[in-house]
Amino acid sequence: MGGGQIVAGCLAPHPPHLVYAESPPQNEPKAEGGWEQLRWGYDRLRASLAEVEHDVVVILSPHWQTYVGTHFLGLPRFEGFSVDPVFPNLFRYTYDLSIDLDLAEGIHAEAMSAGLDAHMMRNPDFRVDYGTITTAHLTDPSWSKPLVVISSNRSRHYYSVEVMQEMMAELGRATRKAIEASGKRAVVLASNSLSHRHFTTEPEVPEDMSHEHITSHAMHLWDMRIIDHMINGRSKQLLDEMPEFTDQAIAETDGGALTWLLHALDLPDYNATLHGYGTVIGTGNAIVEWPAWRHREDSA
Amino acid sequence: MTVVASFLVPVHPHPLLAPEANEGYGRLRAAFEEAAARIEASGADLIIVYSTTWPSIIGHQIQADPNPVWNLVDHDFHDLGTMHYDFQIDAEFAHAWRDAAEQRGLTARTVNYHGFPIDVGSVVSLSLLNRNNRIPAAIVSSNVYANRAETTVLAKSCIDAAQAAGKKVAVVAAMSLSNRMFTRRIEPEDDRIHSLKDDEWNSKILQFLGDGRLEDVGQLSRTIHNQIRVQKVVAFKPMWFLSAMNDHRNDLTGEVLAYEALHGAGGAVVHLDPASNGKGDKEYDEEDVEVFGGDRNVLDTESDHAEDGTTAPQAPASSPGSGPALWDPVEGEDAVNTDTAPKPVGAYPHARRVGDMLYLSGVGPRQPGTNAIPGGPIHDEAGQPLDYDIKAQTQAVVTNVERVLKEAGGSLEDVVDVTSFLVDMDRDFAGYNEVWAETLGKVGPTRTTLAIRALPTPIAVEMKVVAHLPK
Ligand SMILES: [Fe+2]
Numbered sequence: 001m002g003g004g005q006i007v008a009g010c011l012a013p014h015p016p017h018l019v020y021a022e023s024p025p026q027n028e029p030k031a032e033g034g035w036e037q038l039r040w041g042y043d044r045l046r047a048s049l050a051e052v053e054h055d056v057v058v059i060l061s062p063h064w065q066t067y068v069g070t071h072f073l074g075l076p077r078f079e080g081f082s083v084d085p086v087f088p089n090l091f092r093y094t095y096d097l098s099i100d101l102d103l104a105e106g107i108h109a110e111a112m113s114a115g116l117d118a119h120m121m122r123n124p125d126f127r128v129d130y131g132t133i134t135t136a137h138l139t140d141p142s143w144s145k146p147l148v149v150i151s152s153n154r155s156r157h158y159y160s161v162e163v164m165q166e167m168m169a170e171l172g173r174a175t176r177k178a179i180e181a182s183g184k185r186a187v188v189l190a191s192n193s194l195s196h197r198h199f200t201t202e203p204e205v206p207e208d209m210s211h212e213h214i215t216s217h218a219m220h221l222w223d224m225r226i227i228d229h230m231i232n233g234r235s236k237q238l239l240d241e242m243p244e245f246t247d248q249a250i251a252e253t254d255g256g257a258l259t260w261l262l263h264a265l266d267l268p269d270y271n272a273t274l275h276g277y278g279t280v281i282g283t284g285n286a287i288v289e290w291p292a293w294r295h296r297e298d299s300a
Numbered sequence: 301m302t303v304v305a306s307f308l309v310p311v312h313p314h315p316l317l318a319p320e321a322n323e324g325y326g327r328l329r330a331a332f333e334e335a336a337a338r339i340e341a342s343g344a345d346l347i348i349v350y351s352t353t354w355p356s357i358i359g360h361q362i363q364a365d366p367n368p369v370w371n372l373v374d375h376d377f378h379d380l381g382t383m384h385y386d387f388q389i390d391a392e393f394a395h396a397w398r399d400a401a402e403q404r405g406l407t408a409r410t411v412n413y414h415g416f417p418i419d420v421g422s423v424v425s426l427s428l429l430n431r432n433n434r435i436p437a438a439i440v441s442s443n444v445y446a447n448r449a450e451t452t453v454l455a456k457s458c459i460d461a462a463q464a465a466g467k468k469v470a471v472v473a474a475m476s477l478s479n480r481m482f483t484r485r486i487e488p489e490d491d492r493i494h495s496l497k498d499d500e501w502n503s504k505i506l507q508f509l510g511d512g513r514l515e516d517v518g519q520l521s522r523t524i525h526n527q528i529r530v531q532k533v534v535a536f537k538p539m540w541f542l543s544a545m546n547d548h549r550n551d552l553t554g555e556v557l558a559y560e561a562l563h564g565a566g567g568a569v570v571h572l573d574p575a576s577n578g579k580g581d582k583e584y585d586e587e588d589v590e591v592f593g594g595d596r597n598v599l600d601t602e603s604d605h606a607e608d609g610t611t612a613p614q615a616p617a618s619s620p621g622s623g624p625a626l627w628d629p630v631e632g633e634d635a636v637n638t639d640t641a642p643k644p645v646g647a648y649p650h651a652r653r654v655g656d657m658l659y660l661s662g663v664g665p666r667q668p669g670t671n672a673i674p675g676g677p678i679h680d681e682a683g684q685p686l687d688y689d690i691k692a693q694t695q696a697v698v699t700n701v702e703r704v705l706k707e708a709g710g711s712l713e714d715v716v717d718v719t720s721f722l723v724d725m726d727r728d729f730a731g732y733n734e735v736w737a738e739t740l741g742k743v744g745p746t747r748t749t750l751a752i753r754a755l756p757t758p759i760a761v762e763m764k765v766v767a768h769l770p771k
Pocket residue numbers: 014062063131193252
C-alpha cells in the first residue's frame with residue numbers, strides 16, 4: 001500500500017482527575033467538576049481533531065511500563081475495568097476498546113527491523129493501563145476509532161534520558177514508516193504530563209480548586225519554556241533540552257512519549273497549537289496539537 | 301512478641317507461573333514453599349506485605365477490601381500467563397493501621413474498591429506464602445516520596461496497631477536485590493544475574509542478612525540503591541520498613557533460603573527469625589524516629605514553618621491551634637525527658653526518678669512533634685465546643701505514658717498508681733473506662749478518677765502516673 005500519513009500529533013496527558021471531573025457514565029466516581037482549564041483544552045482539541053478525517057489513533061502511555069523491550073496490544077479487542085492504583089477514589093472506568101491489529105503489527109515489525117526489542121501482547125486477561133484509557137477517553141469519549149497501544153520502555157531508568165531519546169527516535173520513525181505503508185490516516189498521541197512533582201496530600205473534596213496550583217516556581221518556568229518551544233516550532237531545541245527538563249522538572253517525559261511523538265512527526269518546524277495548560281495535584285499538563293494535515297495543505 | 305517472622309521475597313512472576321522453566325526459578329519456588337511452612341509454624345495470625353511494586357503518592361495506602369479477586373497479567377511477562385488471585389484481607393486491621401499511622405503524623409488511607417489492581421509483588425508473595433489463604437493479610441504501598449524517617453514511622457504505626465489487636469505478625473518485604481533486568485528477552489536457560497558487580501553486591505547483602513544484621517542493611521540502603529538499583533520509582537526502602545518492624549535489631553537469626561536470577565535481577569528468599577543469634581550489635585549511624593515530622597511537605601505552601609527553619613507538617617484537622625506556650629522539659633539529675641512525648645506546657649520534666657520510683661508529670665493526649673490531639677480538640681480557638689473522641693484521646697494518653705516509661709527503662713507493666721482527670725465525667729467516663737480496661741486495667745494499678753473544670757490545652761483527659769521501675 002502506501003499513501004498513509006499522520007494527520008495530527010498531540011501531547012494529550014492523562015490525569016484521571018479530568019475523567020473524574022467530567023463524570024462520564026463509564027467512570028464510577030462522580031464529581032462536581034474541577035480542572036476546567038484542562039477540560040476546556042480537551043474540548044478544543046476534540047473540536048480540532050473532528051475537522052480531520054482519520055482511521056486510527058496511536059497512543060503511547062507512560063503507565064504501561066515495560067523494562068524488557070517495547071510492547072504492543074496484540075488482540076482485536078480488550079474489555080475490562082481500570083482502577084487507578086494511585087487515585088482509586090477518582091478513577092474506576094469500564095472500557096471496551098478495539099485495536100487496529102494490522103497497524104500494530106506493522107509498527108511492531110518496523111521497530112524490530114530498526115533493531116529494537118519489540119513484542120506483541122496477546123494475553124486476553126491483560127488490563128489496559130489507565131494512562132491509555134484516560135487519554136483515549138479525553139480525546140474521543142465515544143471510542144469511535146480503533147487504537148494502536150504502545151508500551152513505554154523505561155530505558156531512561158536503565159540508562160539515561162539520552163539513550164531513551166535515541167530509542168524513542170527509532171520507535172517514532174518506525175511508527176511513521178508503518179503508518180505511511182498502511183495507507184491509513186492516523187492521529188498520534190503522546191500521553192504524558194510536563195513537570196511532574198505531585199502534592200502528597202489531597203483535599204477532602206478532590207475537585208476543590210482552591211488547592212490547585214503548580215508545586216513550585218521552577219516547575220512553572222520549565223513548563224512555560226517547553227511550551228514556548230512547542231508553539232514556536234522548535235522541536236529540535238526541545239529535544240536538546242529534554243535531558244535537563246526531564247531531570248529537573250521530574251517530568252513525565254521520562255517515559256519517552258513526547259520524544260517518540262516528535263520523531264513520528266519528523267521533527268516539526270511549524271508551530272504547534274496550545275489548547276490548554278493547567279495543573280493537576282501540582283503537576284503541569286499541556287494539551288498541544290501539531291496539525292500536520294494543515295501544514296501539508298499549506299505547503300501543497 | 302508482635303513480629304514472629306520476617307521474610308524478603310522477589311517480585312517477579314516466574315516462581316509462581318513458570319517454576320519449571322529453569323532450575324533457579326524452581327529453587328525459588330521451593331524456597332517460597334519453605335517460607336510458607338515457616339509462617340505456618342510461627343503461629344502468625346496476620347501477614348503484612350510491604351511491596352515495592354505498589355507505589356503511592358498520597359501518603360500510604362493500605363488494602364482494605366476483605367476479599368480482593370482478580371486476574372493479573374504482568375506488564376512485561378504477559379506471555380507467562382495470568383495470575384488469578386482471591387485473597388483474604390484483614391480489613392479491620394487495615395483501618396486500625398491507618399488510624400495508628402495518622403496518630404504518628406503520617407498521611408494514610410485505606411483502599412477498598414472492587415477491581416483495585418493489586419501489584420505483582422503482593423500477588424506473587426501472597427499466592428506462594430499463604431497458599432490455602434488461611435492467614436489474613438494486610439498490604440501497604442511504598443510511597444515514592446517517603447524517606448527513611450517516614451518509612452520507619454510507618455512500620456512503628458503497624459506495630460502499634462498489631463500490638464493493640466494482639467496480633468502475631470509475619471512481615472514480608474516484596475523486593476528485588478539488584479533490580480537490573482536484561483533489556484531484551486532472553487531464554488530461561490540463559491538467565492543469570494545481569495552483571496558481576498550486581499552479583500557481588502547481592503552476595504554482600506545476603507551475607508549481612510544471613511548474619512541477622514538487618515539494621516546494618518537498612519543503614520546501607522541508600523548506598524545499595526545507588527550501586528545496584530535501576531532508579532525506578534521506588535528506592536531500596538523495604539529494608540527500612542523491615543528493620544523498624546524488628547526494632548532496628550542486628551542480632552536476628554537469618555537464613556538465605558534461595559538466591560537466583562530473574563531475567564537478570566537478583567531474587568532472594570530470606571527468613572529473619574526474631575530469636576537472637578547471640579552476636580551482633582547495634583551500630584547506629586542514623587537516629588531512630590518516633591513520629592513523622594513532615595519532611596515530605598517541603599513543597600506544600602500551606603504548611604507552617606517552625607522556628608528552626610525546617611518545614612512543619614500541615615496542621616492536622618485536630619490541631620489544638622493556639623494554646624499555652626510549649627516548653628522544653630526541665631533537665632535535672634533525676635529528670636527523665638524524651639522527644640517521643642509531647643512538650644510540657646510549663647517548666648517541669650516529663651518524669652522524675654526517686655530510687656526505683658518514677659513520678660510522671662500529668663500526661664495528656666497531645667502528639668509529640670505535631671502537637672495534634674488524637675480524637676480532636678474539645679473546643680476551637682474561639683472556645684466553641686467541638687465533637688471529640690474520648691477513646692482516641694485516652695488511648696493517646698496511655699501511649700504517651702508508655703513513651704515516658706520506656707525512656708526511663710520501664711514499661712506500662714510498672715505502673716502502680718494513676719490519678720485521672722476528666723473534664724466531662726458524664727459524657728466521657730464510659731469511653732475512658734473502656735480504653736482503661738484494655739490497657740492499664742490489664743496491668744492493675746490503683747486508680748482515682750476526678751472531674752475537673754478544665755485542662756491547660758483543649759483536651760478531655762489527663763493522667764498523673766506513679767511507677768515502680770524494675771531493678
Ligand atoms: Fe501519569
